[in-house]
Amino acid sequence: MKIDLRSLLAGECRQLTIDYSMSPAYDENDASSALYMVRFTTPLSVKGEITNTAGYMRMTLSLSIDYVAPCARCLSDVCGSFSFDVEKTVVPEGLLANIKEGDEDDYAIVYDGFLDMDAELLELLELSFPSKMLCDEDCKGLCQKCGKNLNEGECSCDMTEIDPRMLPLKKLWEEMQTDQEANPDNQK
Ligand SMILES: [Zn+2]
Ligand SMILES: [Zn+2]
Missing domain, CATH: 1.20.5 (Single alpha-helices involved in coiled-coils or other helix-helix interfaces)
Structure with missing residues (x-):
């Protein structure tokens, strides 16, 4: 979603509340992805705020999504909710040159008064999602010979x-x- 920051940039308000959800587009058959064989049962919820303190804009977001993923040992379904936080300094496009190379990940860039984080948030979801789920710490797995659970x-x-x-x-x-x-x- 494109977030309209124009009133925040103009100083008309000090804080902007963010609350929306989006459906992650990904390939659950891509074996190289952390989302391999993962099914999401809810959209990705994005909640938080952007605060403008004397021109310094800080964004804090909490994201969560429900999933069903196979247990790494016995392949049975593991259901759960995955949450992660994102914090960034928000800067208008014009200040892009001031950002040190390598620090880009700490910033969210505003183009023409709008901020579009969706692609990046989906990437963060994939990067931070656990690559192996277990139905139980003590899961015994499948028999290596007959495949029985x-x-x-x-x-x-x-x-x-x-x-x-x-x-x-x-x-x-x-x-x-x-x-x-x-x-x-x-x-x-
Ligand atoms: Zn298991
Ligand atoms: Zn067996």
């Missing part, structure tokens, strides 16, 4: 001998476990 009970497989056809899957599964240990932040 071990949270629903043991299977009768003899795990001392693994079907060679399942070996690539076993290797992948082991890599995923190591990954999770290396990045505990990604577990939830």
Whole structure:
């Protein structure tokens, strides 16, 4: 959405409330994206404000969205709500040259009195969304041999001998476990 900042820029008001929602456009079949196999069940809610303090404009936003994503171990649906915050200094286009190279991410640029953050907010959603969801910290995952969901009970497989056809899957599964240990932040 284009946010009209003209009254804020003209000094007619000190604060502007932001409250809207948008539907994220993304490719849930793109395996390289953090949103791979993720379904959003609500639009992305964007709430916050932009405050003008003697010409210095600061934007603070809280974003949230509900999702259904597959558990990284057992593939069952994990439902939840994901929230993140965004804070930026808002500057008119004319002051663009004053921004140090590399600091651009700290700024939201106003063009012709309007601010359009949507593309950037969607990018931030993708960047900050957890890449691996777990239905439970202790999820037992799927049997590497028969594929049974071990949270629903043991299977009768003899795990001392693994079907060679399942070996690539076993290797992948082991890599995923190591990954999770290396990045505990990604577990939830
Ligand atoms: Zn699970
Ligand atoms: Zn089994």
